[in-house]
Amino acid sequence: MVTASQVYRSTRSAEKETKSFEAAVIQGLASDGGLFLPPTIPQVSHQTLFTKWNKLSFQELALEIMKLYVDSAEIPEQDLKNLIERSYSTFRAPEVTPLAKNVTGNGENLHVLELFHGPTYAFKDVALQFLGNLFEYFLMRTNKDKPEGERKQITVVGATSGDTGSAAIYGLRGKKDVSVFILYPTGRISPIQEEQMATVPDKNVQTLSVKGTFDNCQDIVKAIFGDKDFNSKHNVGAVNSINWARILAQITYYFYAYFQASNGENGKVKFVVPSGNFGDILAGYFAKKMGLPIEKLVIATNENDILDRFLKSGVYERSDKVSSTLSPAMDILISSNFERLLWYLAKEYEAGNGDLRAGEVVNNWFNHLRSEGKFKVDQKIIDGALKDFASERVSDEQTTATIKKMYEISENPKHYILDPHTAVGVCATERLIAKDKDASISYVSLSTAHPAKFAAAVNNALSSFPEYSFERDVLPAELKKLSTLPKKLKFIEKPDIELVKNAIEEELAKMDL
Numbered sequence: 291m292v293t294a295s296q297v298y299r300s301t302r303s304a305e306k307e308t309k310s311f312e313a314a315v316i317q318g319l320a321s322d323g324g325l326f327l328p329p330t331i332p333q334v335s336h337q338t339l340f341t342k343w344n345k346l347s348f349q350e351l352a353l354e355i356m357k358l359y360v361d362s363a364e365i366p367e368q369d370l371k372n373l374i375e376r377s378y379s380t381f382r383a384p385e386v387t388p389l390a391k392n393v394t395g396n397g398e399n400l401h402v403l404e405l406f407h408g409p410t411y412a413f414k415d416v417a418l419q420f421l422g423n424l425f426e427y428f429l430m431r432t433n434k435d436k437p438e439g440e441r442k443q444i445t446v447v448g449a450t451s452g453d454t455g456s457a458a459i460y461g462l463r464g465k466k467d468v469s470v471f472i473l474y475p476t477g478r479i480s481p482i483q484e485e486q487m488a489t490v491p492d493k494n495v496q497t498l499s500v501k502g503t504f505d506n507c508q509d510i511v512k513a514i515f516g517d518k519d520f521n522s523k524h525n526v527g528a529v530n531s532i533n534w535a536r537i538l539a540q541i542t543y544y545f546y547a548y549f550q551a552s553n554g555e556n557g558k559v560k561f562v563v564p565s566g567n568f569g570d571i572l573a574g575y576f577a578k579k580m581g582l583p584i585e586k587l588v589i590a591t592n593e594n595d596i597l598d599r600f601l602k603s604g605v606y607e608r609s610d611k612v613s614s615t616l617s618p619a620m621d622i623l624i625s626s627n628f629e630r631l632l633w634y635l636a637k638e639y640e641a642g643n644g645d646l647r648a649g650e651v652v653n654n655w656f657n658h659l660r661s662e663g664k665f666k667v668d669q670k671i672i673d674g675a676l677k678d679f680a681s682e683r684v685s686d687e688q689t690t691a692t693i694k695k696m697y698e699i700s701e702n703p704k705h706y707i708l709d710p711h712t713a714v715g716v717c718a719t720e721r722l723i724a725k726d727k728d729a730s731i732s733y734v735s736l737s738t739a740h741p742a743k744f745a746a747a748v749n750n751a752l753s754s755f756p757e758y759s760f761e762r763d764v765l766p767a768e769l770k771k772l773s774t775l776p777k778k779l780k781f782i783e784k785p786d787i788e789l790v791k792n793a794i795e796e797e798l799a800k801m802d803l
C-alpha cells in the first residue's frame with residue numbers, strides 16, 4: 291500500500307492529484323514551476339534508530355531510507371538494493387562518506403564528514419551516481435522490447451557553478467537513451483572543474499560555457515523546463531537539486547554521520563553545511579524531521595548570503611549582484627531548493643496543515659519574488675525555521691584564515707587541508723563551539739569537495755608553509771592528467787534561452803544515442 295511519503299506534489303500545486311516517484315524524477319521540475327516533494331515526511335522511531343539503524347552500513351541505511359519514499363510496487367526492494375550497491379561501488383572509500391573524527395584533537399568534538407570520495411571529488415557524486423543509475427533503470431523498463439526509433443530518450447539539461455556539472459556527466463556518461471547538456475558560467479569555475487566536464491569524450495555529453503552567471507544558467511534551465519514544445523519534443527530531464535532524487539540520496543549521510551559522531555548513541559549533534567542552492571542541508575532537514583535527533587542544522591554561507599539574511603530578517607531578497615568568492619560553487623543569488631523548506635513551513639504555520647493551501651502560500655511568495663525581487667514572511671515562519679536551522683556568514687578572508695589554521699593545528703590527521711567551501715563550514719563550526727561552550731555537543735562539519743578542485747584558494751592560504759606542496763600533498767594523479775586531455779566545449783555568447791536551445795538541438799542532431 292503506497293504511503294503519503296511515497297507520492298509527490300509540487301510546492302506550488304493546488305491540484306489534488308499527486309505523482310509517483312518515477313513521474314517526479316523523470317519530470318524533474320513541476321509544470322507549475324514548483325519542486326516536487328513528499329507531502330508527508332516518514333517517521334522513524336528512536337527504537338529503530340538506536341537498536342537497528344545505528345548498526346547499518348551506508349548502503350544498508352540508504353536502502354532503509356529510500357524504501358520509505360519509494361513504493362515497492364514502483365521499484366522492488368531488490369532492484370533498489372542493486373541500484374544503491376552499483377551507485378556506491380564507484381567510491382574510493384568503503385564507508386562511502388567517512389567521518390574524520392576529532393580533527394583538531396583538542397576535545398572540541400569537531401568532526402569533518404568527507405563527502406568527496408566519489409568519481410568527481412565532490413559531494414554531488416553521492417546523489418548523481420544514484421540518479422544516473424535511476425534514469426537508466428526507468429528508461430530500460432520503459433523501452434523494454436521497443437524497436438529502435440520508438441525508444442524513449444531523455445535530454446538532461448543542467449546548470450552548474452562547478453561541481454554538479456561533472457558529477458552529472460560522470461553519472462550519465464555513456465548511458466543509453468540519455469543525452470547530457472551542462473551549462474556553466476564562463477570563467478566562474480575552477481580550471482579542474484572545467485577540465486572534469488570538458489574532457490569527457492562520450493558522445494552523449496556536451497558542456498556549454500555560457501557568458502553570464504550561475505543564476506543566469508539556472509534561470510535558463512528552468513525556462514527550458516517551462517518550454518512545453520521543447521520539453522515534449524526532447525523529454526527534458528533534471529539533474530540539479532530541482533530533482534527530488536538528489537535530495538533523497540543525500541539524506542543517507544546525515545544518518546550515517548550522526549551514528550559515527552555519537553558512537554551509535556542518542557547524543558547531541560550539530561551539522562554545519564556550506565550552502566548555496568540549499569540542496570545539501572535540505573537533506574539534513576528531512577533526516578531531522580524523520581526523527582534523527584539532530585540538535586541543529588547550521589547554514590554556512592559565503593558572501594552570497596540570501597539564506598543568512600532570510601533567517602535573520604524574514605525577507606527573501608535577491609541581491610543585485612553575485613559576489614565572486616573563493617568558494618565559487620556557492621556564488622548563488624537564489625537558492626533553488628529553499629522553496630521546499632518554505633512549503634513545509636507554510637503547511638505547518640500558514641496553511642493549517644493543508645497541502646493545497648501550502649501550495650497557494652508558496653505560489654504567492656514566489657510571484658512576489660518574480661515581480662518585486664523579494665518577499666517577506668511572518669515571524670511565525672521564521673520562528674519555525676529557527677527551531678531547526680541557524681546560519682552563519684563567512685567572508686573570503688575568514689575562509690582563507692580557516693584553511694591556514696586547520697593546516698597548522700589539525701591533529702587527526704596533521705596538516706589537514708580544506709577546500710574553500712569546507713572552510714566556510716569549519717569557520718562557522720568554530721564560532722558555534724566558542725559560543726556553545728558545551729563539551730557534550732558533537733559538531734559534524736560537511737566537507738563538500740576535495741581541495742584539489744580549488745588550487746588557487748588552497749595555494750593562496752598555504753603557500754607560505756615551506757613544507758606544503760599542492761602537487762605532492764593535494765593533487766590526485768587522475769585529476770593531474772586532465773590538463774593533458776582534449777576539451778569538448780561549446781561557447782554561448784550570452785545567457786539567452788534561444789541560443790542554448792539551438793545549441794542543444796545542433797548537438798543532439800550529431801549524437802547517435
Ligand SMILES: Cc1ncc(COP(=O)(O)O)c(C=O)c1O
Nearest residue numbers: 453565566567568569570619738
Ligand atoms: C563544493 C560545494 N560545496 C557546497 C555547495 C553548496 O551545496 P548546496 O548548493 O546544496 O547548498 C556546493 C554546490 O552548491 C558545492 O559544489
Ligand SMILES: N[C@@H](CCOP(=O)(O)O)C(=O)O
Nearest residue numbers: 450451452453454530531619
Ligand atoms: N553548486 C552547485 C550549483 C547547483 O546546485 P544543485 O545542487 O542544484 O545541482 C554546483 O556545483 O553546480
